Amino acid sequence: MRLTTLRHSASKPAFASYLLGVLTFFGVAAFAESASDHAKVSGPNACAECHKQEVEAWKSTHHFKTFRDMPRNEGAKAIADRMGVRRIKVESLCLGCHFTVQQKENKPEPIAGISCESCHSASQDWIKVHSGYSGKTAATESKAEAAARWKLADSKGMIRPVSLYRLAKNCYSCHVVPHEDLVNTGGHKAGSAFELVSWSQGEVRHNTWHSKGKENLPASAARKRMLYLVGLGVELETALRAVAKATKRKPYAFLMAQRVDRARKQLAAAGKAAPNVPEIEKIVELAHTAGLKLNNNRSLTTAADSVQALLEKISASYDGTTMSGLDALIPPPAAFKGSARTAAAVK
Numbered sequence: 352m353r354l355t356t357l358r359h360s361a362s363k364p365a366f367a368s369y370l371l372g373v374l375t376f377f378g379v380a381a382f383a384e385s386a387s388d389h390a391k392v393s394g395p396n397a398c399a400e401c402h403k404q405e406v407e408a409w410k411s412t413h414h415f416k417t418f419r420d421m422p423r424n425e426g427a428k429a430i431a432d433r434m435g436v437r438r439i440k441v442e443s444l445c446l447g448c449h450f451t452v453q454q455k456e457n458k459p460e461p462i463a464g465i466s467c468e469s470c471h472s473a474s475q476d477w478i479k480v481h482s483g484y485s486g487k488t489a490a491t492e493s494k495a496e497a498a499a500r501w502k503l504a505d506s507k508g509m510i511r512p513v514s515l516y517r518l519a520k521n522c523y524s525c526h527v528v529p530h531e532d533l534v535n536t537g538g539h540k541a542g543s544a545f546e547l548v549s550w551s552q553g554e555v556r557h558n559t560w561h562s563k564g565k566e567n568l569p570a571s572a573a574r575k576r577m578l579y580l581v582g583l584g585v586e587l588e589t590a591l592r593a594v595a596k597a598t599k600r601k602p603y604a605f606l607m608a609q610r611v612d613r614a615r616k617q618l619a620a621a622g623k624a625a626p627n628v629p630e631i632e633k634i635v636e637l638a639h640t641a642g643l644k645l646n647n648n649r650s651l652t653t654a655a656d657s658v659q660a661l662l663e664k665i666s667a668s669y670d671g672t673t674m675s676g677l678d679a680l681i682p683p684p685a686a687f688k689g690s691a692r693t694a695a696a697v698k
Contacts, residue, residue, distance in 0.1 A: 389454040391475035398467040398474070401482055404564045405557040408692045409466065412554045417449050418464035430537040444533070448525035470510065470521060477507040515577055516666040519547055519585040527589045527610065531596065534603040541606035547582025548575050549682040554689030567691055572678065573671030579681045580621060580631070580674065584662040587614035587638055588655045594643055595651035608643040615639065617680075624676035628669065630661045637661070 399406040409415050421427050422439045436442040439449075440461050446452050450461035451469055468474050481504040485496040492500075501511070510517050526545035533539045551570070558568045570578060590610035597604035615638050622631035637657045641650035 388473045389452045389459050391473035392451060392453045392462075392468050393474045393478055394451065394453060394468075395463050395466040397478060402467075402560065404559040404567075406467070408557040408559070408567065409555075411692055412689070414465035414469070414555060416464060418461065421445075421449050421464075430533070430539050434533065434537040444530075470518070472508045472510045472521075474509070477504040477509040480504045480507060481509055514666075515581050516585070516663050519578075519581050520589075522547065522550070522582075523585050523589045527586070527593060527607075528603075529593070531598060531601075531603045534606070535599060535601040541603060542610070545582075545586070546682060547578045547585075549686050550688045551578060552684070552691065553687035554691060556691035567693060569691070571671075573674075575681055576625075576671035576674040576677045577666070577669065579677055580625075580628075580671075581662060581666055583614055583618050583621060584634055584658060584665070587611060587618060587634070588658045588662065590614060591638065591641070591651050591655040591658065595648045595655065597645060600645065604645060611638065611643055621677060621680060624680055625674045626676075627673055628665065630665050634658050634661050 395406055395409070427439060427445075431437070431439050431442070431445065434444060436444050439445045443459065446459060446461060449465065451463040451466040452459045453462050454460075480500060483500065484492045485500050487496070505511065505514065510521055512518060523545065527542040528534055528539060530539075534541050548570075552575070556567060556569065558570075559566065562568060587610075590607050593607035594604060594611060597607060615635055618631055618638075619635050622628070622635060625631060637654050641647060641654040643651075
């Protein structure tokens with residue numbers, strides 16, 4: 352698939368189960384199922400019982416506002432019309448990424464915009480575990496007990512900030528659109544101009560828990576390096592999987608191939624800036640082993656799987672302290688997506 356030969360064209364509206372498409376598309380069905388199981392969604396009010404400041408910070412974000420604003424947006428209405436979707440808040444095509452959905456009376460019902468469980472996964476199985484202090488209190492729970500509690504919460508599907516690869520994968524599952532026809536027919540953007548540091552440190556930042564609400568702390572320099580590197584890697588992996596599943600020589604395939612090419616170049620620069628992380632160079636090498644063309648699913652998926660394995664290794668083996676060379680590549684605060692709320696504003 353030569354990038355310069357792809358042309359835009361339209362086809363007749365087609366509609367399939369979006370959610371099932373997402374699960375199959377990215378090859379992470381078990382993980383995605385826990386993140387989007389409507390029957391296990393508790394809702395943001397359940398989180399607010401303990402995380403008042405975090406929820407108040409969320410209320411000033413675009414993630415929160417999409418619940419009201421998106422169904423009224425003329426662009427969204429036009430996309431829905433082209434896809435044969437009559438009611439945005441009912442059709443599953445839109446629900447997976449733009450809303451928090453609960454199962455009510457055997458029907459999916461949007462209850463909020465993009466909220467806590469959109470990022471940290473449907474919480475019914477882990478909400479009591481993660482906040483239970485092993486049956487004790489924060490002051491009396493031992494470190495071993497806390498570690499076991501967090502391990503259990505992880506096993507039940509919770510996506511914590513420390514689980515950086517899983518967190519990034521969840522972000523990109525929506526910020527890189529996982530539905531070919533939604534782009535080719537609906538005219539939806541193929542994805543956001545998404546970068547993990549600039550988005551996570553902007554308006555969505557709600558890091559107030561450990562300071563007991565006194566501060567909305569920015570990520571440390573080391574954490575930003577990890578966010579930048581793992582985010583780039585997941586961008587590459589996700590785009591490779593998208594090209595692998597593309598079926599038509601239309602905008603979706605073209606735009607996803609562009610994302611692959613851009614991520615490879617950025618990672619190559621990151622590899623030079625942090626030569627003490629040999630996995631970066633290996634990721635770039637693997638990303639060049641499969642041609643960016645249609646009907647190349649097997650090779651592209653194999654490359655994406657290999658990239659995933661290395662990203663998981665990086666996430667588990669590094670903490671960013673030895674990657675100062677990346678600092679010059681990381682977007683500065685002026686490039687962040689909106690402004691984070693101050694602690695005073697969320698009390």
